[in-house]
Amino acid sequence: MNIGDVATLSGLPAKTIRYYEDIGLVKPLRSSNGYRTFRESDAHKLAFLGRARALGFTIEDCRNLLALYEDEERASAEVKEIAKQHLERIDGKIKELKEMRATLAHLVEECAGDHRPDCPILADLSMKRRDEDMRRKSA
Amino acid sequence: MNIGDVATLSGLPAKTIRYYEDIGLVKPLRSSNGYRTFRESDAHKLAFLGRARALGFTIEDCRNLLALYEDEERASAEVKEIAKQHLERIDGKIKELKEMRATLAHLVEECAGDHRPDCPILADLSMKRRDEDMRRKSA
DNA sequence: CTAAGGGCTCCCCCCGCTGGAAGGTCAACA
């Protein structure tokens, strides 16, 4: 299989696949004309990578997951640990985003959004730390 | 004020402030020794930027917000529009993360996490698109 | 006089790709 074929199969852009080779995630063979030649197993790995990335795992996570995937003797505990840590990262991000959302939604509600210049959003962004602390406490 | 002073006041690292000058968000003066000299207004802008960035606004958003902040004739509708768009971006990200979280949490639950190699997490990551679609539908 | 603690510029690094230029290869068709 050439790169275009695995790209179609895995849903990853060819550029990304070349990059994954660069950083050592896949190691396709080369045919005499210099083209990359992918085996079935490479195609599987790439599909695996695509799904892991879609779940938000970092490239380093993927590298470790792939190593475990290939290791028949692995302990599922190792995999679970990686996934759990990732779950925590996701939870952290969700929390952060929700806090932003809450503040922002509040400000958007307060803002008249008309032709006048008075704007609570700008007022909040420009206000001093002391006031911000007060707002936080009252919220 | 030198850069260290505004860094302390705004809570932004000096590096970041230099970067903001680079991209034209602030335009401090220079004193004869080459040091940046920040006015009160620069300090306010930087604090403004720090808070806008903390709410997740992109640099380009910040640029626009800052312009509106400085424009006494602005219409609050313009500010509100930027904020609303950002709110939508945040909602999109939260949704995305929640979907990841749901899938991942399910997998983590299923995984025994012991010394044995059997692992539903790896099984899911390596399984074919058809099966994935089925799982999605049943979920 | 010297040392510490600012400040300055400059360039490379991070992540995870993405785009583009300049060129080689291959299959189909006239």
Next chain:
DNA sequence: TGTTGACCTTCCAGCGGGGGGAGCCCTTAG
């Protein structure tokens, strides 16, 4: 046989939003 046009190759640059660090200058206190 020549010529398209779709592939493929490498390499270099850049995104956002800074961070790290080298190697230098300036200032102030002891």
